[in-house]
Amino acid sequence: MLYYAFSVFLTPMAADLQAGSTQIAAALTTAILVAALCAPLVGRLLDTYGGRGLMSAGSVLGTLAVLAWSRVDSLLQLYAVFAAIGVACSMVLYESAFAVIVSWFDGPARARGRANALLALTVVAGFASSIFLPLTGLLVEWYGWRQALVILALIYGVAAIPLHALVVRRRPHTRQKPATAEERADIVRAATRRRPFWLLVIAFTALPLVGHTVPGAIGCVLGFGLGFGVASITLPHLLLQRYDSTAYASLSGRIAAFSVTDKALAPLGAVALAQAAGYGWVMGAVAVACVIAALALVAYHRL
Template identity: 30%
Template sequence: MIRRRTVLCLGLAQLVSWGTTYYLIGGFGPRIIAETGWSQTLVHGGFSAALLGMGLSSAWIGRLIDRHGGRAVMTAGSLLSALGCIGLALARDPVSYYAAWLVLGVAMRCTLYDAAFAALARIGGAEARRPMAQITLLGGLASTAFWPIGESLAGAFGWRGAVLAYAGFALLTIPLHLTLPAGHDGGRERSTAAAAPLAGGRRQPWIAGALYALIVTLTNILNAGMSAHMIGILAGLGLAAPVAVWIATLRGIGQSGARLAEVMFGGGLSPPALTLAAAALLPVCFVAGLWGGQVPTAAIAFAFLYGAGNGLLTITRGTLPLVLFDPGRYGAIAGRLLVPGFLGSAAAPVVYAAVIERWGEAAALWLSAALAAVTLAAAAALCATARAAPDSAALR
């Protein structure tokens, strides 16, 4: 049984953790470039280094959560988040700048959704689907809350002072993570008994695993690219910088709005079907974004619909393993399958920066639309695979 207090505290921790780490570069990137004189590629390469750190540590941290639970791992992640923010605020050269981002990368793997999902799966097994969706309601507002907060702090204290304040916010998540149960809780036994995961002979579980990894990889690439560059893309298309910031915050509203709808009305929709519905929104939003500079409504649709699609895909990233694989080994299996996504997304901020510098913001949106189309095709294939093997055993 997962307590409501645990879900609420974990949701609040997600709000702060995402806002102070993953969305940091999207808010402060232009200020860092202006102050340091470093290139856009070098500055956003720090975020890529963090995502690389997430990928390299993913399988190990997944196993740690399976073995010890989320309480110890996520609390340690809070401390690492604060340490990384302090290091970033003090960085005066690229070496120390990248070192701080590597610390933040490990911290993100310990504190963000994938760690929280594994912690909930360990507690509640197959019953963790609804709590997984619930914690994303607050986490989805991270960009909406922290991009304006960061802009205000940076205006008053500079980006370095703002990042130091972020270190303080990160420390505030420690008591929230301590609400998770400590030690072994029996969730592993309950989850294995309660689940009816997919397989079907020898091929289906591996096909499902490959499709799951592909969907996660492409959505992570898009998420990393948009987190780092959405504001810059909107501004480059012709919107004034303050307008671009506020329209970009609609992404968070779209995320949480779609997640709220899923929590309230999506219980009858299977995770593969929800994945397909969410993936269908992505090509539409990027095509709409191409007219964002001339038609403000199109820019609003771009940010809001991207947030809605990405928000639902974040939920299914956590709930798909509950129905596709063995919930008793959730952390280890998901941790392994998430590695390509983290490694792929590590290149996204730099690749997007290079595309924008060479061909412009519209080219970045066309690239995103192409990746979204492949994601939609993979989601359709996953639905077909799930329908073909409804009564199979878990991936081992």
């Protein structure tokens, strides 16, 4: 909800703030870039302290940031609010939630439970855009964009804050001696100095496809969604398979720093390339990126 419904607010915000759509859209890019910058630190904190405190603070920050969003009167205020939203996103979205699940279902004996939990989270979270896009549209139509944000902030706060504060727990320590911060740092340094880690970075920073007909385009969109969902639940398994769970969140945060930055910059790059050379070149670039990602995964599994 923190950014899925942003497109619904784009037009009314632009009119109210007397700004261009590109200037308004830059706020979302700001949030995603800030989330990418925060990802490594958030990963280290998750490895050290667990998810309860961090995710609770993130949900409180997210609620307050959305409330502040409803009161902005200038582009500067909007960008500042979305920087705060970016921090909140890094604390509560996929990467953090996956890290909490991995730490809770630690050890080979609990691998099945971990896989089921990751799948359940991905399926439930996948409905976020399906639910909040139409809901936000109705709220904006009935109450205006500012009041709609207040309602959404309350919905988010009431749902997320108690869940993170009361349900998320510290992982049960299955090891006789918990890993120290220095030991986790050594694991991260060793991983980031070797080729397999960077192959994962490449593989999870590029995505799909092209269709020249309406059925083909629909098929590609469906394939994109399927691939995106598979990628979301596959990365945790790949990291655990090679590096164990001791520094999982730190390594996941390092990858997120690249992949989330890519998500923020790719739309701007696509628009610039489309204006300069046409959308055919955009689709070609995406296809090349997908081939590179596939080759990176193949090479990763051979190492």
